[in-house]
Amino acid sequence: MKLLILGINLSLFLSCFILTTHQIPWLFALFFLLLLSLSPFWIVPGGFAWRNSSLDVPGPVGWPLLGTLPLMNAVAHRNLAAAAASLSATRLMKFSLGATRVIISSHPDTAKEILGGSAFSDRPIKDSARFLMFERAIGFAPSGAYWRHLRRIAANHMFSPKRILNLEPLRQQVVNHMVVQTQRAMETKGFVELRMILQKGSLTNILETVFGSFLSSAMADELGPMVKEGYELIAMFNWEDHFPLRFLDFNGVKRRCHKLSSKVKIVVGRIVEERRKEALEQSINGGNHDFLTALLTLSKEDQLSDSDMIAVLWVRTLFLSSKKHILFCIDSV
Incomplete structure (x- = not known):
């Protein structure tokens, strides 16, 4: 504080000197004084x-x-x-x-x-996260009845030790397939492009963990670019998050998020509806352990609406993508 007062006094002295000696145009001096008057605003x-x-x-x-x-x-x-x-x-x-x-x-x-603490649950989130439905998922939902409901579902169903253990064969299958691809590439080309193999293997693991092995290759190919764009939008710096400039949309983040969100609701909603129609018996009786199965087989009092289910599945896919550095950080390989 003493240094601040000393700096202000020195600045006032210099300003007075400038005004009395006419060494610098008076408009500049006035501008300098204006900045000085605003210094307590930011110092x-x-x-x-x-x-x-x-x-x-x-x-x-x-x-x-x-x-x-x-x-x-x-x-x-x-x-x-x-x-x-x-x-x-x-x-x-x-x-x-x-x-x-x-x-x-x-x-x-x-x-x-x-x-x-509860204050952490109520922290504000980025515009891009809100537009991409993060507010309806456990990591970003405000504390309250809905958040407690999601937490109970996650602990008892989606991330129970039994479910995680039952997903081990899927992870092993993905690893085995990656090893086969590596060997095949080495035999035919004499070199291996690890980036593509790691990207494909990681994406397969994530999508099948969330949506199950019933997901068609065409649907997986459609979801892949959406996951990548969603992760890029979440990580992108956005001026509107820190300044009252939301109406300007400098980087086009809002426009891209709205477009992607609409596409996600259609694609993921279609997956949920197809699974509900064609895979209920297979999912329940066939031993599938993916997250979509966990949500579809919840008891009546714990069931989520389709819109909330889409948000939970979508955000979980993005979260797993960021934790595993799939498609994005693998670029450094």
Whole structure:
């Protein structure tokens, strides 16, 4: 605070000197004074998004208007960890991303406490995530009756130890097929394009885990590009997430999300309806253990609407894609 006051006094002195000596045009001096008058607006711990907050948590001042956005590059996690360490704020640090308030923790105990709190469930989500139905899935649904319902379904049905164990043959089958493809490519070409084999194997594993082995190859080929585009849209930086510019849609994210969301509802909805009609006996009595089977065989009081089922299946597919780095991070191979 003392340094801030000293800087303001020095700036005032320089401004007065400029005005009295006429060394710099007076319009520039007035512009400088205007910027100076606005300095308390953004020279605050955590950046200007925190200007009206009384939260006593340290944080970097950041850039005017931009806040800490310049640090959000490919190694943002390292930049933020370094900033937290320099401010002795590893437990909690606040900063601004444009007009968005952000709090992070670089301490495992504090992070665990945050993840277990209801405030974390109610955190705002990106526009692209909302447009792509993430609000209806367990990872992003606000805390409440619906969120508790999804959590119970996930724990007791979709991710029960028995179901995960029963999916082991599928994973083994995918791995065996990838090994065969690798051997065949080596015998015929003398070299192996690992990227394509890994992409295809990972996508097959994800789609069959979520939708089951009843999924036709044509449907899988249709879902693949949709999964890739959805992941790209979620990861894409969007100015509208941090500034009140939603009506402009600079990067076309909103338009692309609406278009993809409509396509997802049609394609995934068709898969759900076909499975409901043709595979009920096969799914229930045939021992299928995919996520779609889990949702279709829920008891009446636990059943989800078709729109919620589509959202849960779609977001789960994207989540598995990001966790396995399929189609995207494999590009570095």
